[in-house]
Amino acid sequence: MSSENGVNPPAPNPSHNSSFSLLSVLGRERLTGPNYMDWMRNLRFTLRYENKEYVLDEQIPTINDNSTQDEIEAHQKHYDDANKVSCIMASSMSPELQKTFEFTWAYEMNQQLKEMFQAKASKERLDVVKSLMACKLKPGASICAFVLEMKGYFDRLESLNMVFDAELSINIILSGLPADYNQFVLSYQMNEKETSIMKLHSLLQTSEQGIKKIDVPSILAAPVLTVGHNAKKKRLLIPTGKERP
Known part of the structure; x- marks a missing residue:
């Protein structure tokens, strides 16, 4: 990202239907590392609303002297969107991460953040799944x-x-x-x-x-019935020597 564009995004202007009207969503919690998955989900929600999520997953198309007018316009739109998203992403990070990504385009930023934090998220997913199944x-x-x-x-x-x-x-x-x-x-x-x-x-x-309701009476009654039953069996089975012919 060229330095003349700066790091901080321009302030939203409602009167001109400014892009990133949901910027406040990202402003609630800065990316610090451990909150990467939550931060990325909020980022994608915001960009999806603004029709700019594609810049996270696609590189800016190249153009040359033989490019058509449509290709040139597509390049310019992608460039402008990526520049804005890059500023949004950097401005919603901790100061330490801002220094790392200050001049990085959105696509490259997204790839590097995955390498830095997604492995940890994968381990956490496995740990949660184990706890769930147990x-x-x-x-x-x-x-x-x-x-x-x-x-x-x-x-x-x-x-x-x-x-x-x-x-x-x-x-x-x-x-x-x-x-x-x-x-x-x-x-x-x-x-x-x-x-x-x-x-x-x-x-x-x-x-x-x-x-x-079923368990309570059975727990109370079982010892009485068992004892009575066993006592009856003992009276019938144990010889006393006084049996009548």
Whole structure:
């Protein structure tokens, strides 16, 4: 990026329908490194709205003396857009990163940032996936806490650019339920065609209340019935020597 263009973007001018009306989105949080995935997602949202996201993934086309007028105009548009995006990206970074990318075009900046920070994001995705798959509801534990924990993993993976569709997310949650919920899972799979995690959460809470109502009396009654039954068996099986002929 040529130095005469400067680093900081021009201030938006609403009266002239200025580009980057969503610049404030990026201004909320500067890129520092660990927040790369969140920062990049916000950047792409902003550029997509402004129809300038392409400059992150495409290099500025070259032109020569034989270029057509359309090619020259395409080059100029890409050049102008890339210059603005480069300024936007640099101005929304920490001072340390600004010094590194002060005179770097948007495409090259994007490639270098991937090399610097995406490997770390990939490791974090793997760690979150491991935690997600290992998450199981322990008997007697809160179904509410379990579903919210699972949703937290899905939300974190989404922020790391790994998105599970609703059906897969729900199947993963159902696979983490203990045997007490087998009847619920069977009924759900037979009757529910389409739902969300939060609707599933509500259904599971209702099922949890029913399971608790069944478990409480059986826990209290089991020792009494067992003792009585065993005592009866002992009276019948242990000879006393006083049996009648």
